[in-house]
Amino acid sequence: xxxxxxxxxxxxxxxxxxxxxxxxxxxxxxxxxxxxxxxxxxxxxxxxxxxxxxxxxxxxxxxxxxxxxxxxxxxxxxxxxxxxxxxxxxxxxxxxxxxxxxxxxxxxxxxxxxxxxxxxxxxxxxxxxxxxxxxxxxxxxxxxxxxxxxxxxxxxxxxxxxxxxxxxxxxxxxxxxxxxxxxxxxxxxxxxxxxxxxxxxxxxxxxxxxxxxxxxxxxxxxxxxxxxxxxxxxxxxxxxxxxxxxxxxxxxxxxxxxxxxxxxxxxxxxxxxxxxxxxxxxxxxxxxxxxxxxxxxxxxxxxxxxxxx
Amino acid sequence: xxxxxxxxxxxxxxxxxxxxxxxxxxxxxxxxxxxxxxxxxxxxxxxxxxxxxxxxxxxxxxxxxxxxxxxxxxxxxxxxxxxxxxxxxxxxxxxxxxxxxxxxxxxxxxxxxxxxxxxxxxxxxxxxxxxxxxxxxxxxxxxxxxxxxxxxxxxxxxxxxxxxxxxxxxxxxxxxxxxxxxxxxxxxxxxxxxxxxxxxxxxxxxxxxxxxxxxxxxxxxxxxxxxxxxxxxxxxxxxxxxxxxxxxxxxxxxxxxxxxxxxxxxxxxxxxxxxxxxxxxxxxxxxxxxxxxxxxxxxxxxxxxxxxxxxxxxxxxxxxxx
Numbered sequence: 001x002x003x004x005x006x007x008x009x010x011x012x013x014x015x016x017x018x019x020x021x022x023x024x025x026x027x028x029x030x031x032x033x034x035x036x037x038x039x040x041x042x043x044x045x046x047x048x049x050x051x052x053x054x055x056x057x058x059x060x061x062x063x064x065x066x067x068x069x070x071x072x073x074x075x076x077x078x079x080x081x082x083x084x085x086x087x088x089x090x091x092x093x094x095x096x097x098x099x100x101x102x103x104x105x106x107x108x109x110x111x112x113x114x115x116x117x118x119x120x121x122x123x124x125x126x127x128x129x130x131x132x133x134x135x136x137x138x139x140x141x142x143x144x145x146x147x148x149x150x151x152x153x154x155x156x157x158x159x160x161x162x163x164x165x166x167x168x169x170x171x172x173x174x175x176x177x178x179x180x181x182x183x184x185x186x187x188x189x190x191x192x193x194x195x196x197x198x199x200x201x202x203x204x205x206x207x208x209x210x211x212x213x214x215x216x217x218x219x220x221x222x223x224x225x226x227x228x229x230x231x232x233x234x235x236x237x238x239x240x241x242x243x244x245x246x247x248x249x250x251x252x253x254x255x256x257x258x259x260x261x262x263x264x265x266x267x268x269x270x271x272x273x274x275x276x277x278x279x280x281x282x283x284x285x286x287x288x289x290x291x292x293x294x295x296x297x298x299x300x301x302x303x304x305x306x307x308x309x
Numbered sequence: 310x311x312x313x314x315x316x317x318x319x320x321x322x323x324x325x326x327x328x329x330x331x332x333x334x335x336x337x338x339x340x341x342x343x344x345x346x347x348x349x350x351x352x353x354x355x356x357x358x359x360x361x362x363x364x365x366x367x368x369x370x371x372x373x374x375x376x377x378x379x380x381x382x383x384x385x386x387x388x389x390x391x392x393x394x395x396x397x398x399x400x401x402x403x404x405x406x407x408x409x410x411x412x413x414x415x416x417x418x419x420x421x422x423x424x425x426x427x428x429x430x431x432x433x434x435x436x437x438x439x440x441x442x443x444x445x446x447x448x449x450x451x452x453x454x455x456x457x458x459x460x461x462x463x464x465x466x467x468x469x470x471x472x473x474x475x476x477x478x479x480x481x482x483x484x485x486x487x488x489x490x491x492x493x494x495x496x497x498x499x500x501x502x503x504x505x506x507x508x509x510x511x512x513x514x515x516x517x518x519x520x521x522x523x524x525x526x527x528x529x530x531x532x533x534x535x536x537x538x539x540x541x542x543x544x545x546x547x548x549x550x551x552x553x554x555x556x557x558x559x560x561x562x563x564x565x566x567x568x569x570x571x572x573x574x575x576x577x578x579x580x581x582x583x584x585x586x587x588x589x590x591x592x593x594x595x596x597x598x599x600x601x602x603x604x605x606x607x608x609x610x611x612x613x614x615x616x617x618x619x620x621x622x623x624x625x626x627x628x629x630x631x
Binding site for chain 2: 201202203205206207208209210211212213214216221224225298299300301
C-alpha cells in the first residue's frame with residue numbers, strides 16, 4: 001500500500017511537468033502581454049519592465065528559468081500585484097478555497113447520500129418523487145442564481161448568515177451551500193439509481209432467503225455495494241469543487257484562489273496563472289489517488305496486486 | 310404418505326404486465342393454482358420448459374415473491390399468515406439454492422461472512438463457535454476451511470455453488486429449494502454437485518424441491534417428479550413410473566427430447582407444433598391442447614383436473630390413462 005502510494009506520487013511528477021509545459025506554451029501563444037494598457041506605455045519603460053521580468057529573453061530561456069524556479073519552490077513574482085510573490089498569494093488564498101471546497105464536499109456527501117438513500121430505499125413513493133423533483137432543481141439552477149437568491153432571501157432578510165467575506169465559520173455557510181447544490185443533487189440521483197440497482201441483485205434476494213432482517217439487508221448488503229458509484233464520482237467532484245468555486249467566490253466576495261485564477265488570465269499575469277494551474281493539477285492528481293485508495297478499501301475485487309491481505 | 314413437511318394448496322401468482330393509457334392491464338399467469346406435497350427427507354423434482362413458472366413457484370413457497378392466493382403450509386403453519394418476525398424465524402428451516410452462483414453472493418463479503426450470516430442474524434452462533442461452524446460447513450461441501458476469508462470472485466463456478474450450498478446448510482434446514490442449482494455449471498461439475506446434494510440428504514435428512522429442466526438429472530435424483538406447463542402441474546408421479554408409464558402427452562414430448570447415449574436407441578421423437586402459448590392468454594380448456602398430438606374435441610372446451618390415474622400418479626389429461 002505504501003509502495004503503491006509512493007509510486008503514484010512519483011508518477012505525478014511527469015504529469016505536473018506536462019501541465020506546466022502546456023500551460024506555459026498556451027500563455028505565450030495568447031495575444032497581448034501582461035503590460036498592455038489602454039494607453040500604451042512608453043517603449044523605454046516597457047523595455048525596462050520586460051527586462052526586469054526577463055520577458056525580453058527567448059521563450060525557451062524563460063521556460064528553463066521558470067522550471068528552475070519551480071524546483072526551488074519559487075513560483076516567481078506576480079506581474080499584477082507588484083511586490084507580492086505568487087507563492088505568497090497562493091499561501092493566502094489556497095486555504096480559503098480548500099476550506100470552502102471541503103465544506104461544500106462534506107455538505108454534498110451528507111445531503112446527497114442521505115437524500116439518495118431516502119429516495120432509493122422507497123422507490124416509487126411520494127417521498128421518492130419529491131426528492132427527485134428537488135434534485136432536478138439542484139442540477140438545473142446555476143450557482144450565480146442560487147447564490148444571489150440565498151443572499152437576497154436569507155442573508156439580507158434575516159441578517160444571518162453573513163452575505164459576504166470570509167471571517168468565521170458562519171461565513172462559509174451560504175457559499176458552501178451554493179457550491180454544494182449541484183453535486184448534492186447529482187450524488188442524490190447517483191445514490192438512488194445505484195441503490196435501486198443493487199436492491200434488485202440476486203445476492204440481496206439470497207440475504208432475504210437467509211432470514212436477514214430488512215434493516216440489515218439495506219444497510220449491510222445494499223448500501224455498501226451502492227456506495228461504490230458515489231466513490232467513483234468523488235474524484236471529479238473534489239476537483240470540481242476546488243476549481244469550480246470561482247463564481248461562488250465572486251458572489252460572496254471570498255478571497256480564494258478561484259478569483260485569482262480568472263483575473264490572472266485576463267491580466268496575462270503569467271506566473272500567477274502558472275502557479276494556480278499547477279496547484280489545481282496537483283490537487284486533481286492527489287484526489288484521484290485518494291479515490292483509488294478508497295476504492296481498494298471498499299471493493300475487495302480491486303485490491304492491489306501484491307497486496308496480500 | 311403419512312408425514313407432510315410442505316403442502317402447497319391452490320397457490321397462484323399473476324404478474325401484472327402492460328397497462329398504459331389505452332391498454333388494459335393484463336396478467337402473466339406464472340403460477341396458476343398449484344398443489345404439491347413434500348414429505349420429510351423426500352426429493353420432489355419440478356420440471357418444465359423455460360417460463361413455465363417453476364422458479365416462480367419455488368420463490369413463492371419461500372415468500373421471496375408473495376403469492377396472490379393459496380396456502381403454503383410448512384411444518385404445520387401457513388407461511389402466508391406469518392408476520393415478519395415469525396417468517397424470518399421460519400426461514401431457518403427452509404432454504405434455497407439459486408441457479409446463478411455468481412450473482413447470488415455479495416461481492417463485498419468474504420464467503421465465511423456470507424455462510425455465517427444466517428446463523429449470526431438468527432442469533433444461533435457467534436464468535437469462535439461461528440467460525441468453527443463455517444469451517445465445518447466448508448469442509449462438508451468439499452472446500453478448504455481456510456478459504457473462509459476469500460471473496461466470491463476468487464472461486465470458480467462450481468466452488469461458488471458449493472458456497473451457496475454451504476450457505477443454505479448453515480441454518481440446518483429441513484427443506485431446501487434447489488432452483489436449477491447445476492444448470493450454469495459444466496457437466497463434470499454438475500455430477501459433483503448433484504452427488505454432494507444426495508450425500509447431504511442422506512446425512513441430514515433434508516427434503517429437496519429440485520427445480521430443473523434437465524430430465525435426466527431429475528430422474529437420477531428425485532423420488533417423485535412434477536411436470537409443469539404454463540403455470541400448472543400437468544403430471545406428478547414417482548420418478549420411475551413417470552418415465553415408464555407416462556400419462557400426459559406433454560411429458561411424453563419432453564421425454565422424447567432427452568438425448569439417449571446410444572446410436573439408434575431411444576424413443577421416437579415427438580416434435581411439438583407451435584410455440585408455448587402466451588401465459589397472458591392461456592388457451593381455453595386444456596392449456597396444452599393446441600400443441601397436443603392426441604388432442605380431441607373436448608380438450609379445447611373442458612379444463613382437465615389433476616386426478617389420480619394410478620397409485621400416486623396424477624395426470625391432468627382427459628385421455629389418461631392411455
